[in-house]
Amino acid sequence: xxxxxxxxxxxxxxxxxxxxxxxxxxxxxxxxxxxxxxxxxxxxxxxxxxxxxxxxxxxxxxxxxxxxxxxxxxxxxxxxxxxxxxxxxxxxxxxxxxxxxxxxxxxxxxxxxxxxxxxxxxxxxxxxxxxxxxxxxxxxxxxxxxxxxxxxxxxxxxxxxxxxxxxxxxxxxxxxxxxxxxxxxxxxxxxxxxxxxxxxxxxxxxxxxxxxxxxxxxxxxxxxxxxxxxxxxxxxxxxxxxxxxxxxxxxxxxxxxxxxxxxxxxxxxxxxxxxxxxxxxxxx
Numbered sequence: 001x002x003x004x005x006x007x008x009x010x011x012x013x014x015x016x017x018x019x020x021x022x023x024x025x026x027x028x029x030x031x032x033x034x035x036x037x038x039x040x041x042x043x044x045x046x047x048x049x050x051x052x053x054x055x056x057x058x059x060x061x062x063x064x065x066x067x068x069x070x071x072x073x074x075x076x077x078x079x080x081x082x083x084x085x086x087x088x089x090x091x092x093x094x095x096x097x098x099x100x101x102x103x104x105x106x107x108x109x110x111x112x113x114x115x116x117x118x119x120x121x122x123x124x125x126x127x128x129x130x131x132x133x134x135x136x137x138x139x140x141x142x143x144x145x146x147x148x149x150x151x152x153x154x155x156x157x158x159x160x161x162x163x164x165x166x167x168x169x170x171x172x173x174x175x176x177x178x179x180x181x182x183x184x185x186x187x188x189x190x191x192x193x194x195x196x197x198x199x200x201x202x203x204x205x206x207x208x209x210x211x212x213x214x215x216x217x218x219x220x221x222x223x224x225x226x227x228x229x230x231x232x233x234x235x236x237x238x239x240x241x242x243x244x245x246x247x248x249x250x251x252x253x254x255x256x257x258x259x260x261x262x263x264x265x266x267x268x269x270x271x272x273x274x275x276x277x278x279x280x281x282x283x284x
Contacts, residue, residue: 002206005224010037013226014192016044016104021228023151023190023251025104031055031094039102042087045111046104047141047154049081049247051196053098057082057115059090064115066095074196074245078118079156081140083149085110101194105251107150114148116140125160126275133168133273134160146256153189153250153258163240169270170209170263174231176254186261188253191229193236193246195221202242209233212265233263 001020003013014026025044028051029037048057050068057064059082070077084090086107092100122142127133141154159166173189197203200223209216210232219227221236238244250258262270270276 001228002219003226020230021190023106024192024249026192027102029100031098033094033096035094037092040089041104044104045086045107045150045152046084046102047081049079049101051099051101054095055098056093059084059113060088062113078121079138079140080118081116083114101247103154103249105152124278128274131273132164135166136160151252151256155248157246157248159238159244162242165237167235169266170233170235171260172233173260184259187259189250189258192249193227195225196245197223198243204238204244206236212263
């Protein structure tokens, strides 16, 4: 599902118990310096990530000052974030003008908040210019936090260079299932993307193929487009001459670790794209 760019007036773009992707939550808030935003998400843990600007976060008796140092856009520096436990009152105070993402996943337990600073970001780069798949991922809440987070995975993905594909070889993660030997071959994770392009008048394409070797859907994505992935294989691409970024939220149904099932038709390309298995390992 594609949600066109719009002014959400600091209200959730993907609210709790969404009919299509109930395992995730997403809001974008825009504040002027000195303004505050208070929220609480019963049944969902969240992560606050400034896209631009700097904020201070107060939650569960803790204060995390000066989160985020990016300027004009998401390419202007490293991400930072704060993990917010389920059903915990939280205040975000803008130190500068800011656009801030709030990512969430369904989780009933209440853990403890913590900050993720730029030095803590887990990075991986893979693909190649030859295969038109060169990109990098910055994991904000990645595998390093399995002991501190319930079901939420948060990352930022950038294409490297102008043009190219991402999310390929095509994969899906819409069913918890095991093979005949009992080995886990796929997990159910709902997913949400928010796209940005450089220059910002660039655009791209999000594919969603429900069944291998049968026609699927395609969405024209623009700057600030939001895409919801409930099921199916979902590669995307950016027009030649433009760079693409997408903020990525994954919420697991039965576990946090993601197990992707690669589309059989294209699975052989797992062995032709440099570094792809390193990328897969970072989500486990």
